[in-house]
Amino acid sequence: MSTGHDGPGRFSSAAPSPFPPIEEYAYLSDCHTGALLAPDGSVDWLCVPRFDAPSIFGSLLDREAGTFRLGPDNIDHPTSRHYTPGTNVLETTWRTKSGWLLVRDALVIGPAPPDDEINPHTRPPVDDDAHHLLVRTAHCLEGTVAVQLICEPVFGYGHTPAEWTMTGPQRHAADATGAGLTVRLATDLTLGIEGGRVRARHLLSTGEHAWCALSWAAGLAVPADGDHARALVDTTCRYWRTWLAQARIPDHRWRDPLQRSALAIKGLTYVPTGATVAAPTTSLPETPGGARNWDYRYTWMRDTTFTLRALHWLDLDWEAEEFMQFIADVQPTEDGSLQIMYGIDGRRELTETELPDLSGYAGARPVRVGNAAYSQRQNDVYGAVLDSILLHTRRSQRLPRRLWPLVVSQAEAATRIWTQPDQGIWEARGEPRHYVSSKLMCWVALDRAAKLAVLRGDADRAPTWAHTAEQIRDDILTHGVTTDGVLRQHYDTDALDASTLLAANFRFLPGDDKRLAATVNAIAEDLTENGFVLRYRTDQTDDGQHGKEGTFLICSFWLVSALAHIGELQRARDLMERLLRVKSPLGLYAEEYDAHTGRHLGNFPQAFSHLALIGAAESIILAERTGEL
Numbered sequence: 043m044s045t046g047h048d049g050p051g052r053f054s055s056a057a058p059s060p061f062p063p064i065e066e067y068a069y070l071s072d073c074h075t076g077a078l079l080a081p082d083g084s085v086d087w088l089c090v091p092r093f094d095a096p097s098i099f100g101s102l103l104d105r106e107a108g109t110f111r112l113g114p115d116n117i118d119h120p121t122s123r124h125y126t127p128g129t130n131v132l133e134t135t136w137r138t139k140s141g142w143l144l145v146r147d148a149l150v151i152g153p154a155p156p157d158d159e160i161n162p163h164t165r166p167p168v169d170d171d172a173h174h175l176l177v178r179t180a181h182c183l184e185g186t187v188a189v190q191l192i193c194e195p196v197f198g199y200g201h202t203p204a205e206w207t208m209t210g211p212q213r214h215a216a217d218a219t220g221a222g223l224t225v226r227l228a229t230d231l232t233l234g235i236e237g238g239r240v241r242a243r244h245l246l247s248t249g250e251h252a253w254c255a256l257s258w259a260a261g262l263a264v265p266a267d268g269d270h271a272r273a274l275v276d277t278t279c280r281y282w283r284t285w286l287a288q289a290r291i292p293d294h295r296w297r298d299p300l301q302r303s304a305l306a307i308k309g310l311t312y313v314p315t316g317a318t319v320a321a322p323t324t325s326l327p328e329t330p331g332g333a334r335n336w337d338y339r340y341t342w343m344r345d346t347t348f349t350l351r352a353l354h355w356l357d358l359d360w361e362a363e364e365f366m367q368f369i370a371d372v373q374p375t376e377d378g379s380l381q382i383m384y385g386i387d388g389r390r391e392l393t394e395t396e397l398p399d400l401s402g403y404a405g406a407r408p409v410r411v412g413n414a415a416y417s418q419r420q421n422d423v424y425g426a427v428l429d430s431i432l433l434h435t436r437r438s439q440r441l442p443r444r445l446w447p448l449v450v451s452q453a454e455a456a457t458r459i460w461t462q463p464d465q466g467i468w469e470a471r472g473e474p475r476h477y478v479s480s481k482l483m484c485w486v487a488l489d490r491a492a493k494l495a496v497l498r499g500d501a502d503r504a505p506t507w508a509h510t511a512e513q514i515r516d517d518i519l520t521h522g523v524t525t526d527g528v529l530r531q532h533y534d535t536d537a538l539d540a541s542t543l544l545a546a547n548f549r550f551l552p553g554d555d556k557r558l559a560a561t562v563n564a565i566a567e568d569l570t571e572n573g574f575v576l577r578y579r580t581d582q583t584d585d586g587q588h589g590k591e592g593t594f595l596i597c598s599f600w601l602v603s604a605l606a607h608i609g610e611l612q613r614a615r616d617l618m619e620r621l622l623r624v625k626s627p628l629g630l631y632a633e634e635y636d637a638h639t640g641r642h643l644g645n646f647p648q649a650f651s652h653l654a655l656i657g658a659a660e661s662i663i664l665a666e667r668t669g670e671l
């Protein structure tokens with residue numbers, strides 16, 4: 043593989059980076075896998091058949107690891123890009139010297155009922171309707187445009203170039219094979235094989251259409267013709283709109299970002315199991331050119347349960363139903379507690395390895411697959427799960443019988459471990475510590491478990507769990523607060539940590555508590571860069587990593603919620619508006635934001651950022667409506 047750089051993390055100053063900025067990618071999803079599209083019309087990331095499979099288009103991580111372009115010849119910058127409203131279908135408009143072209147891209151999912159049958163109160167159609175098909179249509183709006191198609195898969199994360207064979211007599215379909223996988227490209231253009239790629243070029247005039255589709259479905263089913271291809275794009279639009287129609291999105295000036303966040307989150311869901319990935323990518327760097335590169339294509343208990351919390355507020359409850367099944371089915375560890383993360387199919391082992399042949403995004407190495415965090419002890423996980431079960435129980439007015447053993451085992455696990463150090467919510471790879479946010483989430487675990495026991499009428503367990511919750515609370519307020527009355531990162535430091543903002547989100551402390559106000563203000567003043575929140579200062583924290591990182595978007599959104607909770611509504615609104623201004627051109631967020639360069643950093647799009655956006659908007663909107671939270 044080419045490195046495209048002259049040393050780790052160092053690009054020649056003469057040549058601009060060949061990697062588009064992370065925030066310029068568009069995201070498509072069929073709820074089995076996701077694709078990232080660069081502004082020039084190239085699919086730079088696609089793993090098939092599902093999120094955690096090896097990539098077939100991996101240019102995101104190495105410019106020679108495979109790509110698939112459809113767009114005008116000789117022009118790289120579109121005039122505009124937007125999602126078809128209410129969908130995860132992309133529309134790109136190009137203006138060339140001789141004409142205008144519209145390209146639509148969809149990872150096909152559907153069928154959905156016709157628009158007039160949308161009923162927000164009924165369950166949507168069975169939504170495992172992915173076609174395992176990427177459809178791309180082109181329409182010349184005016185003049186003439188030379189359309190170029192280049193499809194160059196490289197299988198196994200850039201390892202195995204495709205071997206192409208034409209299928210059928212007309213050179214309108216070809217199969218690419220490599221690493222035990224075959225995908226089929228079909229089009230109305232005339233294809234030519236050039237080694238590991240196929241290419242086509244065709245002049246379209248006003249009103250003319252072209253299409254292509256890539257299939258990895260069983261039987262490699264492809265559209266019959268252009269009408270069918272366009273109908274599949276429309277089907278996909280209907281699918282997303284049908285899904286979105288179930289949501290109760292407040293009629294507020296933030297309606298658009300709320301909708302986009304809901305669509306992004308749903309697009310991170312793996313429908314066969316109800317699990318969500320933290321992000322569809324691996325190894326987009328948290329430090330430019332650096333080594334903080336992780337694989338996020340797994341389901342973290344924390345990320346998913348926080349996601350469900352956000353979706354509940356939008357009345358999107360079916361996702362919680364599915365995920366409850368998932369957690370009831372996954373295999374716990376030997377002591378009965380849940381792992382902190384699983385594969386999207388419930389797999390327990392996520393062994394981390396490096397792919398040394400890949401250059402990494404803009405030279406950021408290593409590229410990792412798997413995630414060693416899976417075997418860590420992170421004591422917040424029980425609270426995240428039990429909070430989610432309580433919320434779900436209240437919303438659905440029933441506690442499914444099969445979840446009760448899980449409630450008991452997680453409450454017992456939290457009771458057993460809350461006094462012990464752990465790796466914390468940030469998954470530090472240094473020494474285990476007595477993290478305040480981990481203990482706070484253990485309090486959440488026992489507090490929510492006690493409430494669930496009351497709902498179930500379990501008179502024995504409810505008081506025991508409530509008593510343990512009180513013990514944890516006392517312990518935190520004794521050891522977890524500095525002499526300035528601020529919640530600290532862990533018991534042996536006075537350093538700040540944005541995860542202590544969860545004291546507001548999970549109502550560990552009431553809005554008028556002085557310690558909460560002191561913590562929120564300290565974080566706003568001392569843990570920010572240009573007003574955006576760091577999760578902690580890397581020079582004050584033993585996280586087992588090197589190098590600085592950007593501000594963490596979830597932490598900035600948490601600060602919005604916390605400011606609203608302590609009654610600082612105008613400060614909350616101001617920060618929310620700033621955060622909305624730094625969204626990507628298509629309304630998406632990565633994990634981090636570099637407050638100095640304005641660039642997004644880390645995996646993209648990131649569920650954490652979008653779920654916290656919804657939570658922050660909720661805090662402000664509720665406060666605006668009622669004058670209280």
Ligand SMILES: OC[C@H]1O[C@H](O[C@H]2O[C@H](CO)[C@@H](O)[C@H](O)[C@H]2O)[C@H](O)[C@@H](O)[C@@H]1O
Nearest residue numbers: 320336342344345413415467468469650
């Ligand atoms: O930066 C260190 C850690 O980064 C990842 O963890 C982060 O992402 C997780 C998924 O969104 C999230 O649950 C966690 O709170 C974040 O700190 C990475 O997965 C870890 O391996 C890594 O140590």
